[in-house]
Amino acid sequence: MSKIRTISAAIAALAVGTAAARAGAQGSAAANGPAPLSFLTHVRNARFLAADDLRAQLVDCSMPPENAAAAVTTVVDAPPTKIFDQLYYLGSNSVATWAIVTSAGIIQIDSLNNTADAQRVIIGGYKKLGLDPSQMKYLVLTHGHNDHFGGARYLQDTYHPRVLMSAVDWDMVAKLPPATDQGVVPPARDMDITDGQKLTLGGTTLTFYITPGHTPGTVSMLVPVTDKGQPHLLSFWGGSAIPRNLEPAGQVGRMDAGMLAYKESFERFFKLGEDAGADGYIANHPYRDQTFIDGKSDRIARNQARKTGDSSAFIDRGTYIRYYMISVECIEAQEAWVRAGRPPIPK
Numbered sequence: 001m002s003k004i005r006t007i008s009a010a011i012a013a014l015a016v017g018t019a020a021a022r023a024g025a026q027g028s029a030a031a032n033g034p035a036p037l038s039f040l041t042h043v044r045n046a047r048f049l050a051a052d053d054l055r056a057q058l059v060d061c062s063m064p065p066e067n068a069a070a071a072v073t074t075v076v077d078a079p080p081t082k083i084f085d086q087l088y089y090l091g092s093n094s095v096a097t098w099a100i101v102t103s104a105g106i107i108q109i110d111s112l113n114n115t116a117d118a119q120r121v122i123i124g125g126y127k128k129l130g131l132d133p134s135q136m137k138y139l140v141l142t143h144g145h146n147d148h149f150g151g152a153r154y155l156q157d158t159y160h161p162r163v164l165m166s167a168v169d170w171d172m173v174a175k176l177p178p179a180t181d182q183g184v185v186p187p188a189r190d191m192d193i194t195d196g197q198k199l200t201l202g203g204t205t206l207t208f209y210i211t212p213g214h215t216p217g218t219v220s221m222l223v224p225v226t227d228k229g230q231p232h233l234l235s236f237w238g239g240s241a242i243p244r245n246l247e248p249a250g251q252v253g254r255m256d257a258g259m260l261a262y263k264e265s266f267e268r269f270f271k272l273g274e275d276a277g278a279d280g281y282i283a284n285h286p287y288r289d290q291t292f293i294d295g296k297s298d299r300i301a302r303n304q305a306r307k308t309g310d311s312s313a314f315i316d317r318g319t320y321i322r323y324y325m326i327s328v329e330c331i332e333a334q335e336a337w338v339r340a341g342r343p344p345i346p347k
């Protein structure tokens with residue numbers, strides 16, 4: 001509820017922000033830097049971009065940014081689902097994993113919270129989908145937070161995939177306090193991901209980028225897929241949630257590599273996707289990309305309702321651009337709000 005209240009408060013104040021922007025345009029604020037409420041202009045832009053279908057992304061425009069994960073009060077497993085010819089969703093309404101099935105084996109991306117989740121959702125899902133877990137050749141970890149690497153040790157010990165994460169996040173994970181009481185044992189360090197690295201298995205090549213911000217070594221990637229044989233390119237931002245401070249604040253293991261680093265990484269990765277021709281997006285939390293919410297209003301449900309000739313709910317270049325531009329506006333809003341001294345949101 002507090003999330004909704006905060007967004008509402010920011011949006012209710014838009015009229016004030018517009019007036020402040022107008023005053024700034026007349027030059028009265030120019031001598032003293034940006035108007036203190038200039039962040040509301042970015043919130044307004046984000047709201048326009050979100051229209052009716054992408055409102056979930058406005059969580060990043062609440063001041064301060066809310067913990068979107070905390071808004072999921074009841075965690076429900078998603079049905080394991082084929083999304084593209086070679087891409088499968090295995091996760092819940094809280095955390096996502098993806099399996100890319102190639103002619104030479106499976107690339108698994110992320111591993112959920114712990115061993116029990118990996119066993120039930122990932123391996124249980126493979127079996128329901130007719131996929132063979134022993135074909136898991138690579139396990140790619142987007143970043144060093146428990147909800148993404150928690151099940152990795154079990155998968156590593158049981159199915160022996162090569163496990164990949166960025167070097168700095170491997171270092172970060174090594175410093176985390178143990179969470180064995182939650183069933184979390186970090187994977188044994190294996191391969192380092194480097195910026196621009198390509199990983200090829202069968203006919204699929206993923207391209208990885210190191211995008212510091214959410215963690216010091218968050219990995220984002222471009223994922224080529226086909227939909228009924230038609231090629232598409234998905235942009236996959238590896239660490240949602242904007243850090244709350246401009247610079248890192250020394251909280252190892254938190255979302256704490258700094259808002260400015262996050263902004264630089266995000267703008268770079270958005271452009272890389274643009275240059276490569278991305279026309280869709282996925283995420284590692286389903287409340288971000290709306291892959292699975294409740295089985296009724298999400299992209300899995302929309303895909304299942306497709307009729308012959310309909311395009312995939314996961315592909316639309318305009319929606320992809322709006323999805324990323326909302327984040328650009330919300331990052332700008334957060335930065336302007338912090339630089340203005342975190343003023344209270346006008347009621």
Ligand SMILES: [Zn+2]
Nearest residue numbers: 143145214239
């Ligand atoms: Zn995280």
